[in-house]
Each structure stands twice: as C-alpha cells, then as structure tokens.
Amino acid sequence: MNKKFITYSMALIITFMMVFSIPFEAANAASPATLKVGSSNSDVPDLQYRLKTMGYFNTDVTSYFGTTTLESLKRFQKDYGLVEDGVAGERTWETLKKVSANQKELDLLARIIYAEARGESYKGQVAVGAVVMNRLSASGFPDSIRGVIEQPRAFTAVDDGQYQLTPDKTAYQAAQDAVRGYDPTNGALYYFNPDTATSDWIWTRKQTMKIGRHIFAV
Numbered sequence: 001m002n003k004k005f006i007t008y009s010m011a012l013i014i015t016f017m018m019v020f021s022i023p024f025e026a027a028n029a030a031s032p033a034t035l036k037v038g039s040s041n042s043d044v045p046d047l048q049y050r051l052k053t054m055g056y057f058n059t060d061v062t063s064y065f066g067t068t069t070l071e072s073l074k075r076f077q078k079d080y081g082l083v084e085d086g087v088a089g090e091r092t093w094e095t096l097k098k099v100s101a102n103q104k105e106l107d108l109l110a111r112i113i114y115a116e117a118r119g120e121s122y123k124g125q126v127a128v129g130a131v132v133m134n135r136l137s138a139s140g141f142p143d144s145i146r147g148v149i150e151q152p153r154a155f156t157a158v159d160d161g162q163y164q165l166t167p168d169k170t171a172y173q174a175a176q177d178a179v180r181g182y183d184p185t186n187g188a189l190y191y192f193n194p195d196t197a198t199s200d201w202i203w204t205r206k207q208t209m210k211i212g213r214h215i216f217a218v
Helices: 003-028 043-053 067-079 090-099 103-117 122-137 145-149 156-160 169-179
Strands: 190-192 207-211 214-217
Touching (some): 067 090, 122 145
16 A cells, blocks of 8 residues: 555545544534433533523422423523523523523533632622622623633633632522522622732723622622
C-alpha cells in the first residue's frame, strides 16, 4: 500500500467524520422533547426538577410524566401566562428555562453565590443569585445559567478560580430562593464592590441599592 493511497484514505475518513459529526452534535444540542402525560424519557426529570426548584412539584423526581407532573405544570403555565394545556412544548420550555434551574444549573448557581458572596448576609447571597436569574431573563445576555455565569469577564470569581470552591448549604438555599423569584435587588443586572472595582464602566450604570459590600445596578 503506497503513501499516496494511505494519505487519500485518511483524508476521506476525516471528511466522513466531520460531515457526520455535524448532525450528531446538532442532535445533542436539540431542544427538549415535547412532554405530556405518559411521557417517559430523560427530559421528564429535568422538567420535574425545574418545577420542583420553583415550588410547583413537591414529590420525588422520576422519569415518568404522570398526573402530579401534569397539575404542577398547569399551575406553572397559569402563573406565567401560558396556555394551560399541561403539555411541555416549545413555548413552555422556553419560559421555564428562563426562570428555573435543573440540578446541574442549581449547582453552578450555588457555586457562583458562594464564590462571590460567602462573606455577605443571606440577603446579599440571594442578591447575587438574583442578578444571574435577572440576566437570564434579560436580552443581551446568554440564554442559560451556565452561559450567564461563565460569560467572559462577567464574574471575578470565575476568572480568579474561586468559582471552583465547594458551596455550602447556605449557598444552595440562596440559589433555591433566587430561582423561586426572591429578588432583593429589584431587578438589578450588575453588582460590584466599590472598594475593589477597577472598571470605570461599571460606575456608569444606574445604581439602585447597596447590600453589604455590593452596590447593585441596572
């Protein structure tokens, strides 16, 4: 077998892998499935956990969409102005992802709260989580909790490594409250410590309040 043939064969293999990896990656990034009573797949526990973090689903998370999930989902849909059909379709998922967290996202939220505000009061810790949730719902920011938190230069604790610290129970509770809508900042999108801030830009934002060492702004 000559070298030209080997090179040509390798090029074909690489091309094949690149072409067929695109739909595979696209499938992995696909939106969650439409769910209704009787559904049973990996998206069901995600749905239930999100509803649970918001106080709508009050039993153990499973992989089956039953009547408890149905009633929980309908209450959520009613509260958020959605069609109360008990079906988790595109519009419901879109809204749910902007105001809730699954288990992995709650972990990330607790981590950033602990990293940025572990020396603050409980209110101050919830406030940091609320800023993340406010950005998630606002235009101009990434559309996932991970995206908001890990957006380049968005949070000092991500850049300096404190984000890797293990959050405590209080940070998780603060994350839970922030997800459920407790917002001591009244809609703030930014916060900073005036004693350590090095950005001139942050001082141009409209300041709304101060909680502990952090000034909150929009």
